[in-house]
Amino acid sequence: MARDILPLGVSDGKERPRLRAVGIGGAGCNTIASCPFDSVSLCSARDSCAPHPYHRRVVLDDDSVRMVRSMSPRLLSSMDNRAVRAVKEALGDSDILFLFTGLGGETGSHLTPGIAHFARRQSELVVVSAAMPFSVEGPCRRDTAEKALPGIIQAAHATITYPNDGLLKLTPNLPLRRAFRVMDTIMLFPAMELAQVLTRADLNTLRGDLSGVDNFRLGIGEGGGMNGEVQAVTEAFTSPWFDQPLEKVVLAIIVVIGSEIDQYTLKAVLDRIVPRVPNAKIRYAGRTDPEAGDRVRLMLLLGFAP
Ligand SMILES: Nc1nc2c(ncn2[C@@H]2O[C@H](COP(=O)(O)OP(=O)(O)OP(=O)(O)O)[C@@H](O)[C@H]2O)c(=O)[nH]1
Ligand SMILES: [Mg+2]
Structure with a gap:
């Protein structure tokens, strides 16, 4: 065959899609720190993301985090309240949305499935890049991450997962903070490449290809x-x-x-x-x-x- x-x-029409990267939670916000195109951090007030001169930051207060977390993704996108407006603002109306998150903590794990679902209404192609916790972070974090993943896969058009343990094979003995920075660079790579090659006409074809x-x-x-x-x-x-x-x-x-x-x-x-x-x-x-x-x-x- x-x-x-x-x-x-x-x-034929080589029109480039409009892009946006959105970092969710602490890890997501750190990952997009060196993203060269339009990017927004969507974090909780507790996330200690370094302020960045080129990136906008949308902060969800505790009530908003609770609201987004507790609502079914379907309901979320049909509501109009402070939390939903903040999510909408962060997502914007680009053709491709790259969402970055680290699973295992509270914010990224609990918000990303609903946000990915919401993003699908705002954008033609939603690609989630999700770091999975290191084994040394313990079974609790792993459990939280594994519970969050199916909802993300279902909501996004494409989900790229990066078990952090894989990094130990590439660069063993790195201190955790340095390991996260390496991980950030790796996770940005597909978004940066796809951003440079995809045309708007590709998005339709790709969506069909991604479904299986x-x-x-x-x-x-x-x-x-x-x-x-x-x-x-x-x-x-x-x-x-x-x-x-x-x-x-x-x-x-x-x-x-x-x-x-x-x-x-x-x-x-x-x-x-x-x-x-x-x-x-x-x-x-x-x-x-x-x-x-x-x-x-x-x-x-x-x-x-x-
Ligand atoms: N790539 C990358 N991964 C990170 C970073 N910080 C943490 N992680 C990973 O992402 C997981 C989630 O951590 P955070 O993003 O800090 O958690 P959060 O989503 O902000 O959730 P809470 O802080 O618990 O509300 C961790 O278990 C780590 O495996 C980072 O700076 N870069
Ligand atoms: Mg956090």
């Missing part, structure tokens, strides 16, 4: 010289977050970044990815980065079936 392999970002996916995991690869593409693909597949059989992958979203991305480079990458995910639809794009030199970078999002 012919594989379903399509490029992104090549539709439970959650996405990220692989990042880089290589240089003659076999740069091969190295980049090999490295991306060593991702600590690809911890399920690759036969379960139903959608792969690929962005290849380099100073000269031609058909040869794209083919070299696809030839090495497509056979490894035999049941997946493939959506791919190339992006030129003049500063890449002789390096090829790869963003590989694998969408696993439930």
Whole structure:
């Protein structure tokens, strides 16, 4: 059977979607701190997010947190009160909403499902990036995170999960604070790449493709010289977050970044990815980065079936 392999970002009208990143709770707000496009922190009064000159901050008082938390997501989007107005303000009316959250605490875990549901009314594509707590944070946090996740997956068009423990395999021995900063950079990467390649016309197609996916995991690869593409693909597949059989992958979203991305480079990458995910639809794009030199970078999002 012919594989379903399509490029992104090549539709006739190359109109770019309007984007916004919203950080929810302490972790979410920290994650968006270096986001280069429109971004808003949505946090509780207790969250100690560093003030940032370029980001707006919408603070939910304790009553609003309680209200958003206690209402069914469906009801939430049909109400008009202080809490709902604050959420609306934070979400705005962009075409793509990237929501960032760390699960395991109160704010992110309890608010993100309802906010993602709300976001779907405001935006054509809602992508949630969720960090899952380190094992050392204890079973309670893990439990809270695992309870919150299904509601998020159901509400968002796409959910990318990042078990923090995966970071220990990439950079062992990092102090927690530094580990969180590394995690923030990793979690921003797919949003920044998708922001640069997707056109408005892609959103409709992608929404259909995303419907069979439970959650996405990220692989990042880089290589240089003659076999740069091969190295980049090999490295991306060593991702600590690809911890399920690759036969379960139903959608792969690929962005290849380099100073000269031609058909040869794209083919070299696809030839090495497509056979490894035999049941997946493939959506791919190339992006030129003049500063890449002789390096090829790869963003590989694998969408696993439930
Ligand atoms: N990537 C990243 N993850 C973080 C950061 N801080 C905490 N986390 C993770 O996110 C989880 C939730 O923590 P917070 O975001 O601080 O919690 P919260 O959602 O604000 O909830 P409460 O503070 O309990 O109301 C933690 O268990 C950590 O695993 C951060 O700065 N960056
Ligand atoms: Mg907090």
